[in-house]
Amino acid sequence: MSVREESSAITAAGKPVSRFGARNWAGIVVVLVLAALPLFLANFTIFQLTMMLIYAIAILGLNLLTGINGQFSLGHGAFYAIGAYTAAILMEDAGLAYGWTLPAAGIVCFLSGFLFGLPALRLEGIYLALATFGLAVAMPQFLKLSVIEPWTGGVQGIVITKPDAPFGLPLSQDQWLYYFTLVVGLLLYWFAVNLVSSRSGRALMAIRDNPLAARAMGVNNALYKSLAFGVSAAFTGIAGALGAIVVQFVAPDSFTFFLSVALFVGLVVGGVGWLPGALVGGAFVVFVPNVAEHFNKALAGAVYGVILILLIYLMPTGAGGLVRKVADFIGRRMKSRPDR
Amino acid sequence: MPQQESAPFPLLAIRDISVAFGGIRALDGISFDLERGRILGLIGPNGAGKTTLFNCLSRLYTPTSGDILFEGKSILKRAASRMAEIGIGRTFQNLASFSRLSVRDNIRVGAHCRARTDMLSDGLRLPRMRRAEERINGIVDELIAYLELSSVADLPMAGLPFGTLKRAEMARALAVGPKLLLLDEPAGGLNHDEIGELGRLIRRMRDDRAVTVLLVEHHMNLVMGVSDKVVVLNFGRKICEGDPAGVQSDVEVIRAYLGDGKS
Numbered sequence: 001m002s003v004r005e006e007s008s009a010i011t012a013a014g015k016p017v018s019r020f021g022a023r024n025w026a027g028i029v030v031v032l033v034l035a036a037l038p039l040f041l042a043n044f045t046i047f048q049l050t051m052m053l054i055y056a057i058a059i060l061g062l063n064l065l066t067g068i069n070g071q072f073s074l075g076h077g078a079f080y081a082i083g084a085y086t087a088a089i090l091m092e093d094a095g096l097a098y099g100w101t102l103p104a105a106g107i108v109c110f111l112s113g114f115l116f117g118l119p120a121l122r123l124e125g126i127y128l129a130l131a132t133f134g135l136a137v138a139m140p141q142f143l144k145l146s147v148i149e150p151w152t153g154g155v156q157g158i159v160i161t162k163p164d165a166p167f168g169l170p171l172s173q174d175q176w177l178y179y180f181t182l183v184v185g186l187l188l189y190w191f192a193v194n195l196v197s198s199r200s201g202r203a204l205m206a207i208r209d210n211p212l213a214a215r216a217m218g219v220n221n222a223l224y225k226s227l228a229f230g231v232s233a234a235f236t237g238i239a240g241a242l243g244a245i246v247v248q249f250v251a252p253d254s255f256t257f258f259l260s261v262a263l264f265v266g267l268v269v270g271g272v273g274w275l276p277g278a279l280v281g282g283a284f285v286v287f288v289p290n291v292a293e294h295f296n297k298a299l300a301g302a303v304y305g306v307i308l309i310l311l312i313y314l315m316p317t318g319a320g321g322l323v324r325k326v327a328d329f330i331g332r333r334m335k336s337r338p339d340r
Numbered sequence: 341m342p343q344q345e346s347a348p349f350p351l352l353a354i355r356d357i358s359v360a361f362g363g364i365r366a367l368d369g370i371s372f373d374l375e376r377g378r379i380l381g382l383i384g385p386n387g388a389g390k391t392t393l394f395n396c397l398s399r400l401y402t403p404t405s406g407d408i409l410f411e412g413k414s415i416l417k418r419a420a421s422r423m424a425e426i427g428i429g430r431t432f433q434n435l436a437s438f439s440r441l442s443v444r445d446n447i448r449v450g451a452h453c454r455a456r457t458d459m460l461s462d463g464l465r466l467p468r469m470r471r472a473e474e475r476i477n478g479i480v481d482e483l484i485a486y487l488e489l490s491s492v493a494d495l496p497m498a499g500l501p502f503g504t505l506k507r508a509e510m511a512r513a514l515a516v517g518p519k520l521l522l523l524d525e526p527a528g529g530l531n532h533d534e535i536g537e538l539g540r541l542i543r544r545m546r547d548d549r550a551v552t553v554l555l556v557e558h559h560m561n562l563v564m565g566v567s568d569k570v571v572v573l574n575f576g577r578k579i580c581e582g583d584p585a586g587v588q589s590d591v592e593v594i595r596a597y598l599g600d601g602k603s
Contacts, residue, residue, distance in 0.1 A: 191463040198462035199448075199455060199472050202441065206449040209438035216398060216432075217516060218424030218453030227459055273440075 022327070030279070034182055043174040047246065048286055050178045053185045054242045056282030059266040060192055060275060061235025067273030068196055069228035070208030072125060075132030077259030078139040079109045079233040081250075083240025085143065088158040088250045089151050098163050098245050102184060105241035106234040113233025117226035136260040143252035157251025160244060177246050184242065188235060192275055195231070204228050236263070269311060271320020280319040349412035351376045351552050352397075352520055357406030359392050359576075366392040367403070368576040374520070374569075379546055379553040381567030381584075383560070385596055388573040390556045391433075394524050397554070398430050399423055410520065424453040429518030431509050433525045437497040443508045444493045447483055450515030451476045483511040487541075503534050510541070514549065521551045527559040535559060539566045564588065572596065 038046045062076050086108045087101035096104070116135065123131050143152050152158070165176035195201045203224050206214035215221055244250045266285045270277025292303035315322045350373035359367040367389045374380045384390050395401045396408065399420040407414050410426060438446050455472035462469045484493050487507050492500055497508065506526065513521060523542070527535045539562050545551045557563045563570060564584040572580040572587060574596040580587050587593055
């Protein structure tokens with residue numbers, strides 16, 4: 001007991017200042033690298049990086065729900081689909097500029113998520129996972145319904161025209177969309193970080209850690225859990241809208257259950273509850289299947305599976321846990337040096 | 341809130357409440373009052389109905405009949421999450437920490453009902469959010485100093501010593517800004533010295549912060565040491581009510597605790 005107290009006293013005294021600084025520097029470096037990358041890469045790779053950012057946004061949304069609020073979802077692909085279709089329909093049928101489809105997709109998905117969250121309040125853990133799984137499975141079928149075919153284009157889907165860089169900027173379409181996505185992603189990340197460190201975010205985490213105590217502190221659990229579903233779905237929906245614009249195409253079979261599983265895998269690999277992990281998760285979703293395929297085309301699925309198993313064994317708490325361990329290790333080394 | 345009008349009422353009035361689970365009467369016509377600024381100890385042998393009563397007060401159970409009045413108004417229509425805003429705070433029998441949050445953030449959650457924000461202004465850091473944070477941080481800083489938690493304030497709850505956690509949860513309950521503080525077996529798991537300290541803390545909270553306390557507790561020394569009034573339950577009924585000295589010499593109470601010698 002006394003040993004633990006002592007060590008925690010040391011971290012209490014030394015940590016906040018240095019860790020805070022290191023964390024900010026790491027963030028700045030990551031953003032600079034992300035901003036510089038498309039200047040050196042071929043268009044197809046830029047496209048892949050854009051998809052990485054898009055999945056990162058979707059996973060960030062899922063992380064707010066699962067990591068911060070403790071609710072499971074195996075159905076976020078459905079919200080991604082709703083966002084993608086909202087963008088596609090608004091652009092092609094209503095002639096809305098692509099930039100405006102993002103807030104629209106965000107609002108539509110917030111409402112969908114909030115409404116889905118209300119009945120889901122009765123469900124916990126694996127039962128909630130099952131209900132959201134149902135949502136994911138139903139979504140492609142739903143999008144094929146003939147009643148809504150005039151808007152959704154049925155099985156054919158909708159083809160979207162790719163936007164050019166505005167203001168005569170000397171950027172290719174792919175480069176422009178990459179930067180557009182990057183800016184949107186950074187704004188959403190900023191929003192998520194603010195949310196988590198605010199009164200609402202603490203209420204979400206309190207519900208995750210102890211719903212009974214949260215209620216006694218005046219937190220309206222039902223309201224906050226539904227809101228968490230809404231906000232999470234809005235993030236994922238905005239990602240879906242970006243995905244539609246970047247891929248220039250939406251069709252029911254792009255949004256099968258596998259998309260939901262991919263987002264869930266990205267969440268776990270990145271680290272549940274660690275917001276920057278979304279980027280790692282996005283990279284995993286986009287690049288690891290490629291790596292697996294590159295390794296052996298016939299056994300791509302098996303290689304992917306093995307990579308996943310190895311990762312979970314080596315870093316059971318995802319990239320977030322690994323980063324924390326490394327940071328703690330470096331922190332201890334710095335402190336144990338006699339000259340400091 | 342018209343203070344003058346509500347002053348004639350006791351802060352808390354339990355009016356003839358009964359709770360039945362299936363055919364079993366867990367509480368049977370309990371009534372008592374708790375005046376402002378008093379410390380009331382609620383005791384009784386295991387299974388006497390203390391926890392049931394406590395759960396009625398924190399709105400986890402609704403009594404089958406009877407009423408509970410806080411400042412003269414019934415609380416039985418209120419959701420459990422809306423007890424904090426009228427000034428009822430509580431601690432939990434076993435720890436109920438937000439274990440992955442820091443001590444400071446735990447206390448901040450306690451102050452949840454002291455400010456209003458929405459997710460949009462929180463996410464966008466609008467002035468509304470910054471005002472709320474300022475207000476909450478003011479409350480929290482004062483409580484961290486009051487309960488001497490500054491050395492652990494930024495550490496996560498998980499892994500802190502038991503006594504510290506208990507103090508942090510007390511701070512969290514105080515952050516609600518309670519007029520009435522419900523303490524559910526706060527001495528559980530504490531050693532002799534810590535219980536002495538707890539007793540002094542309960543009295544200090546009452547004196548400095550005008551908090552009225554309802555204490556459910558097994559530990560006799562603590563209850564008899566701090567309470568102004570003691571209510572004894574046995575088999576769902578109130579068998580005695582009075583000052584500590586009177587209760588300790590009551591025949592019914594002694595029989596409830598020691599048996600009547602005929603079994």
